[in-house]
Amino acid sequence: MRIDTEKCIACRECIDFCPMNSIAEKDGVVAIDQDECVECGVCLHVGVCPTDAIFRPEEVNRYPRALRAEFSDPGVWHPSTKQGGRGTEEMKTNDVTGRFRRGEFGMALEFGRPGTGARMTDLEKVLQVLVTMEVELETNNAVFAFLEEPLTGKVKAEFRNEKVLSAILEFKIREDQLEQVVRQLQPVLADLDTVVSWGLATRFAKDGTLPVRSRLEALGVPARPNAKINMGMGRPIVEL
Ligand code: SF4
Ligand code: SF4
Incomplete structure (x- = not known):
């Protein structure tokens, strides 16, 4: 993700929305640390920027950078599996x-x-x-x-x-x-x-x-049992 320095008024509204703390202000300029940004899209999707200064540059759609959005932005699918998310x-x-x-x-x-x-x-x-x-x-x-x-x-x-x-x-x-x-x-x-x-x-x-x-x-491994219950999926329990 990038910030258009021509549009940004350094209001700092976007900073707290970044889950990676990769947006910061220095000397009155707000910028995104490109190495730490995972392209999750939160800063853009949340819509807090009053001047529409936050934008996704074209390089985010190309590899290797596109990998970041595929794993971090739920709205971006993996081309290899035709699915979103991180696991199967x-x-x-x-x-x-x-x-x-x-x-x-x-x-x-x-x-x-x-x-x-x-x-x-x-x-x-x-x-x-x-x-x-x-x-x-x-x-x-x-x-x-x-x-x-x-x-x-x-x-x-x-x-x-x-x-x-x-x-x-x-x-x-x-x-x-x-x-x-x-x-x-x-x-x-x-x-x-x-x-x-x-x-x-x-x-x-x-x-x-x-x-x-x-x-x-x-083994000294603490375990916290939990379960995902399938309600009304209409499929029988598999017994193998
Ligand atoms: S895309 Fe995500 S990680 Fe990158 S600056 Fe925006 S909120 Fe932070
Ligand atoms: S919300 Fe927009 S104008 Fe405000 S600091 Fe962030 S990018 Fe700049």
């Missing part, structure tokens, strides 16, 4: 999709939050560990369009320094891999210069318990 739609509706079967865990690593964002290099550090383990990466995730092929976990050179508000890596593991995956990823995640939320999708056991909770507790 079906991960949270496993009871009707059956994507994660008994004996498997679905996992999602959500990089970045308002105020921090995430660089593609953050995802790369984790991906390079994941590709060394027998995990099944979700290739329908939009992140895959920006990775080197054949898959090494590296991001294509032109996208490595791009920054987004948030991006999600999704993968599937066998239940017996839980301890190995947690132990290998924990030090990598702790070393990143951003925040990561770690989600695990599992099925209730037949007796209504969630056995994974005690395994996570033994």
Whole structure:
């Protein structure tokens, strides 16, 4: 995003709306830090500028910069998946999709939050560990369009320094891999210069318990159970 200095009257109205704190005033001039701006579009969509000085330049529609808006602005779709958002739609509706079967865990690593964002290099550090383990990466995730092929976990050179508000890596593991995956990823995640939320999708056991909770507790991983309930979707529960 840019600010037209000819139109801007330095009223500062837009500054507090930026979730990345990338708009600032210096010596009476309000400008956007282009390295930190994730192209989320909030400053423009909120419509607070009295002089219409905020604008999206043409370069935002071209790669590599376009990657930022694809992951950060809900109104911009990913050309590779023809969807918006940061992850795949079906991960949270496993009871009707059956994507994660008994004996498997679905996992999602959500990089970045308002105020921090995430660089593609953050995802790369984790991906390079994941590709060394027998995990099944979700290739329908939009992140895959920006990775080197054949898959090494590296991001294509032109996208490595791009920054987004948030991006999600999704993968599937066998239940017996839980301890190995947690132990290998924990030090990598702790070393990143951003925040990561770690989600695990599992099925209730037949007796209504969630056995994974005690395994996570033994690993020192705090778990906060939650569920997405599908009301009235008219689709039967998948039992696989
Ligand atoms: S597009 Fe988003 S990140 Fe960039 S300056 Fe505007 S509000 Fe901030
Ligand atoms: S709201 Fe518009 S005029 Fe006011 S500081 Fe921001 S860009 Fe400038």
